[in-house]
Amino acid sequence: MNPMIQEVTQRIIERSKQTRQAYLTKIEKARKQGPLRGALSCGNLAHGFAACNTDDKSDLRSMTKANVAIISSYNDMLSAHQPYENYPQKIKQAINEVGSVAQFAGGVPAMCDGVTQGNPGMELSLMSRDNIAMGAAIALSHNMFDATIMMGICDKIVPGLLLGGLSFGHLPTVFVPAGPMPSGLPNKEKARVRQAYAEGKVGRDELLEAESQSYHSAGTCTFYGTANSNQLVVEVMGLHLPGASFVNPGTPLREALTKAASVQATRLTDLGENYMPIGHIVDAKSMVNGIVALLATGGSTNHTMHLVAVARAAGLIINWDDFSDLSKATPLLTRIYPNGSADINHFTAAGGTGLLFKQLLDAGLLHNDVNTICGRGLEQYTKEPVLRDGELLWVDCPKESLDKTVLATVSEPFKPDGGLSVLEGNIGRAVMKTSALREPSCHIKAPAVVFEDQYALDKAFNDGDLNKDCVVVVRFQGPAAIGMPELHRLTPPLGVLQDKGYKVALVTDGRMSGASGKVPAAIHLTPEAYKGGLIAKVKNGDIIELNTSTGEFILHVDEAELASRELAKADLRDSHVGMGREMFAGMRASLTGAEEGACSLFFEQEQAL
Template identity: 80%
Template sequence: MNALIQEVTERIIERSRQSRAAYLNKIDKARRDGPHRGVLSCGNLAHGFAACNPQDKSDLRSMTKANIAIVSSYNDMLSAHQPYEAYPAILKQAVAEVGSVAQFAGGVPAMCDGVTQGNPGMDLSLMSRDVIAMSTAVGLSHNMFDGALMLGICDKIVPGLLIGSLSFGHLPTVFVPAGPMPSGIPNKEKARVRQAFAEGKVGREELLEAESKSYHSAGTCTFYGTANSNQLVVEVMGLHLPGSSFVNPGTPLRDALTKAAARQVTRLTDLGDNYMPIGHIVDAKAIVNGLVALLATGGSTNHTMHLVAVARAAGYHITWDDFSDISNAVPLLTRIYPNGSADINHFVAAGGMALLFKELLDGGLLHNDVNTICGPGLERYTQEPRLEDGELVWRDGPVSSHDTEVLASVAKPFKPDGGLSVLSGNLGRAVMKTSALRETHCRIKAPAVVFEDQFELDAAFNAGDLNKDCVVVVRFQGPAAIGMPELHRLTPPLGVLQDKGYKVALVTDGRMSGASGKVPAAIHVTPEAYKGGLLAKVQDGDLIELNTETGDLQLLVDVEELARREAKVADIGHHQIGMGREMFAGMRSTLTGAEEGACSLFVDQEQENVD
C-alpha cells in the first residue's frame, strides 16, 4: 500500500475515532430495533401496505420477506434522470422474482446546473444537496424497509442520496445508475463554438445548434463533470455493481444490470446470512478509495465539499489537506474532457472502470480490505459485465489501455500527481484543479479586477477592460452569502483572454464545478467574503499571487494598509429573493464553510453516548 495514502487513512481514522464510534452505535441500535415493520402497530402496518397487491400484503405480514425501498430522483427535465421513469416497475418485478417486495418510498428533487447556470435558480443548487439528503431520510423513515435502492446520478443528487442513506446506515443500500448518453459532437468543437460566441464571432443560433448536438438524448452528459465523477466515486466505494456506472441507457445490458442491482440488495438484508449495511461499507478506507479515484482521474472539484459532507454523515472528518496529500500520492491516469478531448464513452472504450481498478490496485493505491455490495475486496471490480446468450455475466477486463491518450497506466501517467492543489495564504484557503491546465503548475502575480457579481464581468469583458494580465476576483458568492452558485459561465470569456496571450486567473468564494478547464481558478475560498474573509477588502489594482508549487494564495498589500481598509459590504439582496430563494434563508444561515462541506445538516457537538 502506498505509504502516504496509508498515512492519510490512519490520521482520518484517528481524528474520527469518537465520532465514528458514535455513528456505529447509532446504526447498531437501529438494527437491533428491526426488522422495522415488526415494531409497527397493526394500524401502522396496515397503512404501510394498504395499496399493495394481496401477495405483497401477505409477504409483508409474514416478516420473513424483505421489503426494499426505492428512492428516486426521476424527472423528465434532466436527461440523466429521465431513464428512471421506467425503473420502479423493473426493480419491483426483479425483487418479486426472488421472493421479496419493493415499494417506492419517495422521490427527491433533482435540479440541473446545466439548465440553471447563470440564472437565479443556480443559487439553490448547492443547498439542494441537503434537501435531497433530508428527503431521502423522510422516504426511509416509515420503518417499513429492510434495504434500499437509490436512483440518482447528477451533481448534488448522489451526494444527497449518500448522506441520507448513511443516516439509515443499518440498511443495505445499492446505488443504481442509468448511464451516459451516446457521444455527440466532440467536446473540443463544443468549447470552440462557446468561445466563438463569447467573442461575438457566431450567433445564438449556431451556439444553440452546437449545444443541442452535444446534449442530445437521454443519459448523463458525457463530459467528466460532477455527474460522472459521482458515478466513478460511488463504484470505487463499492456501492455500484461492478462496471455498471457507464453503460448507456436503453440497452439490454443496462436493463440487465438494473435488475441485478435489485436482486443484489435482497441478498444483503438482515433477514439472511450476508447482512451488509451501507454504514459498514462506507468506512475510512472506502472514503479514501473514493478520493484516490477522484484525484487519479481529475474529477470534479465539487467533491472537495461533497465528500467532506458524505464522510461526516458516516462519522468521519476529512480535510482539504487529506485531498492534497492524496493528490500528491496518485498519478493522473485519464484525459477526459475538460481534462482532455475524450468523453466518458471514450474512457469506457479505452478500458473503463475495470482497467482503472486494476491499475490502482496493482499500483498499491487502493485499499483492498474493504466491504462492497458484492462482498469483500475489489477484485470483482476488475471485471466487466456482459450479456452472453441473454445471461448477465462478468468477465476479466482488459489488462492494458486500448487508447493511451485517454486512459494511461500508473507506470506512464499523464501527470505524476492527481491535479488538485490546495492554496493557503492571507486570502484564506482554496482549491485549484490543475489537471486541465496547459502547464503543470500555475504561477501568476497580477493586479486584481474585482467584481461583486459574476454578471458584472460580462460588461467589463465586452468593453475590453480585461485585455491585460489580471486576477479576476468574484466575491460574495459563498455558501452563507448566496448559496455558492457555480460560475462556469465565466470560463469562455476568461478563455478568450488567455488565448489572446494574457495571463489570467480567477479567485472566488464561489464554485466552478467539474467543468473547470484551462483557466487557473482558485475556488471555494474560505473564509468567504460574507463571513469576514479578506476577499472583502481586495481592491482593483491590488497585486494577488497564486502559486501551486508553493501553495501560496496571497494578497500582496501592506498589513497596515489592510488594517486601515474597511471591508466591502455585500449587496446581495437581489440574490436572496425570487425563484424560491427567500425560503432558503434559514439554511443559508447555517451552512458551514466550504472546507467543512458547505453543509447545514450536522451539529457541531458529536454524540458521545448513544443508547
C-alpha cells in the same frame, strides 16, 4: 500500500475515533433482528401496506420477506434522470421474482446546473443536496424497510442520497445508475463554438445548435463533470455493481444490471447471513478510495465539499489537507473533457473503470480490504459486465489501455499527481484543479480586478477592460452569501483572454467544478467574503500571487494597510428573493464553510467531539 495513502487513511481513522464510534453505535441501535416493520403496531403496519396488491400484502404480513425501499430522483426534464421513469416497476418485478417486496418509498428533487447556470435557480443548487438528504430520510422514516435502492445521477443528487442513506446506516443500500447518453458533438468542437460565441464570432443560433448536438438524448452528459464523477466515486466505494456506472441507457446490458442490482439488495438484508449495511461499507478506507479515484481521473472539485459532508454523515472527519496529500501520491491517469477531448464513452471503450481500478490496486493506491455490496474486496471491481446468451457475467477487463491518449498507465501517467492543489495564505484557503491546465503547475502574480457578481464581468470583458494580465476576483458567491452557485459563464471569456496571450486567473468564494478547464481558478475560497474573509478587502490593482508548486496564496498588501481597510459590502437582496430563494434563508444561514462541506445538516455523532 503506498505510504502516503496509508498515512492519510490512518490519520483520518485517528482523527475520527470518537465520531466514528458514535456513528456505529447509533446504527447498531437502529438494527433489529428480523424485518424492521415488525416493530410497528398493527395500525402502523396496515397503513404501510394498504395500497399493496394482495400477494405483496400477504408477504409483508408474514414477516419473513424483505421489503426494499425505492428512492428515485426521476424527472423527465433532465436527460440523466429521464431513464428512471420505468425503473420502479422493473425493480419491483425483479425483487418479486426472488420472493421479496419493493415499495416506492419516495422521490427527491433533481435539478441540473446545466439548465440553471448563470440564472437565479443556480443559487439553490448546492442547498438542494441537503434538501435531497432530508427527503431521503423522510422516505425511509416509515421504518417499513430492510434495504434501500437509491436512484440518482447528477451533481447534488448522489451526495444528497448518500447523506440520507448514511443517516439510515443500518440499512443495506444499493445505488443504481442510468448511464451516459451516446456521444454527440465532440467536446473540443463544443468548446470552440462556446468561445467563438463569447468573442462575438458566432450567433446564438450556432451556439444553440452546437449545444443541442452535444446534449442530444436521454442519459447523463458525457463530459467528466460532477455527474460522472459521482458515478465513478460511488462505484469505487462499492455501492454500485462492478462496471455499472457508464453503460448507456436503454441497452440490454443496462437492463440486466438494473435487475441484478435489485436482486443484490435483497441478499444484503438482516434476514439472511450476508448482512451488509451502508454504514459498514462507507468507512475511512472506502472514503480514501473514493478520493483517490476522483484524483486519478481529474474529477469534479465539487467533491472537495461533497465528500467532506458525506464523511461527516458516517462519523468521519476529512479535510482539504487530506485531498492535497492524496493528490501528491495519485497519478493522473485519464484525459476526459474538460481535461482532454474524449468523453466518458471513449473512456469506457479504452478500458473503463475496471482497468482504472486494477491499475490503482496493483500500484497500492487503493485499499482492497473494504466491504462492498458484492462482498469483501475490490478485485471484483476490476472486472466488467457483459451479456452472453442473455446471461449477465463479469469478465476480466482489458489487460492494457486500448487508447493511451485517454487512459494512461501508472508508470507513464499524464501527470505525476492528481491535479488538485490546496492554496493557503493570508487571503485564506482555496482549491485549484490543475489537471486541466496547459502547464502542470500555475504561478501567477498580477493585479486584481474585482467584481461583486459574475454578471458584471461580461461588461468589463466586452469593453476590453480585461485585456491585460490580471487576477479576476469574483466575491460574495460563497455558501452563506448566495448559496455558492457555479460560475460556468466565466470560463469562455477568461479562456479568450488566455488565448490572447494574457496571464489570467480566477479567485472566488464560489464554485466552478470541472468547468474551470484551462483557466487557473482558485475556488471555494474560505473564509468567504460574506463572513468577513480577507477577499472582502481586496481592491482593484492589488497584487495577488497564486503558486500551486508552493501552495502560496498571497494578497501582497501591507498588513497596516489591510487593517485600515473596511470590509466591502454587497447588496444581496436580489439573490435572496425570487425563484424560491426566500424559502432557503434559514438553510443558507446555517451552511458551514466550503472546507466543512458547505453543509446545513447536523450529525448526532458530532456531539462526541
